Amino acid sequence: MLRRSADAVPGVRLGTLRVGPVDGAPTEEPGVPPPPSALWPGPLRIGAEFAATRLEPFPALADRLRAALADAAADRLGLRVTEVDLRITGVDQPDEPPEQPSPAADPSDAPAEDRPAGEDTPEHRAASTALAVPGVARLGGAFGGRTGAVRMDHPAPGRPAHVRLELVVSPGHRPLEVARAVRHAVTEALPDRPSVAVLVTALD
Structure with missing residues (x-):
C-alpha cells in the first residue's frame, strides 16, 4: 500500500x-x-x-x-x-529507463485457505466467524501455508486459549478497523473467550 x-x-x-x-x-x-x-x-x-x-x-x-x-x-x-x-x-537519466527494484515477496502469493479442514472445531468456528466480518476478503496463511491461517494455542489448564488469525483485507476497508472487528467477533464466538491476534497478510 x-x-x-x-x-x-x-x-x-x-x-x-x-x-x-x-x-x-x-x-x-x-x-x-x-x-x-x-x-x-x-x-x-x-x-x-x-x-x-x-x-x-x-x-x-x-x-x-x-x-x-x-x-x-x-x-x-x-x-x-x-x-x-x-x-x-x-x-535517473531521461534517456535511460529506470531500473525497477526487485518486488518484495507478497504474502498473498502464499497458499491461502478459506476454511480449515475438520468438523466444528474451535479453529473452524474462528475461521467462519472471521470470514463473516465485513472487510475480510479471505484467510491467508503467510507463515504456515494452507494450515497456518488459524492457529490456537492452549496454555496452562484453566487459562483461556489464544487464537492467531492471518487474513487478507478487502478494498475500501482499513486494516486496523477490520482487525479490531475480527478480534472482537472471534472472542465472542468461542466459549472460553480467548485472546485474539490478527495478522493482515495482504490488501486486495
Whole structure:
C-alpha cells in the first residue's frame, strides 16, 4: 500500500522502504502475544530511499513523497506514524529507463485457505466467524501455508486459549478497523473467550 502511494507521486522512483519503531520512543506492552514479524505498539517511523525521475527541486519532491506516505499510513492503514525520513539516492537519466527494484515477496502469493479442514472445531468456528466480518476478503496463511491461517494455542489448564488469525483485507476497508472487528467477533464466538491476534497478510 505504501509503495502504491509512492508510485502515484510524479517524479519519484521509490527504492528501499522500511517501517519500524521511532528511535528512543517508549514502546507499549502488547495486549496479546504478537504474531511473527509484528512491531510492538508505539509510534512508528517510515524510512525510504528514492531517486528523482525528472529535474526539479529536491525539497519539493521530498515533501510530496513524505505527505503521500504519511497520508497512506494514517488513512489507509491506520498506523501511528510520527516520522517519515527520506534519502534521495540520485537522478535517473531521461534517456535511460529506470531500473525497477526487485518486488518484495507478497504474502498473498502464499497458499491461502478459506476454511480449515475438520468438523466444528474451535479453529473452524474462528475461521467462519472471521470470514463473516465485513472487510475480510479471505484467510491467508503467510507463515504456515494452507494450515497456518488459524492457529490456537492452549496454555496452562484453566487459562483461556489464544487464537492467531492471518487474513487478507478487502478494498475500501482499513486494516486496523477490520482487525479490531475480527478480534472482537472471534472472542465472542468461542466459549472460553480467548485472546485474539490478527495478522493482515495482504490488501486486495
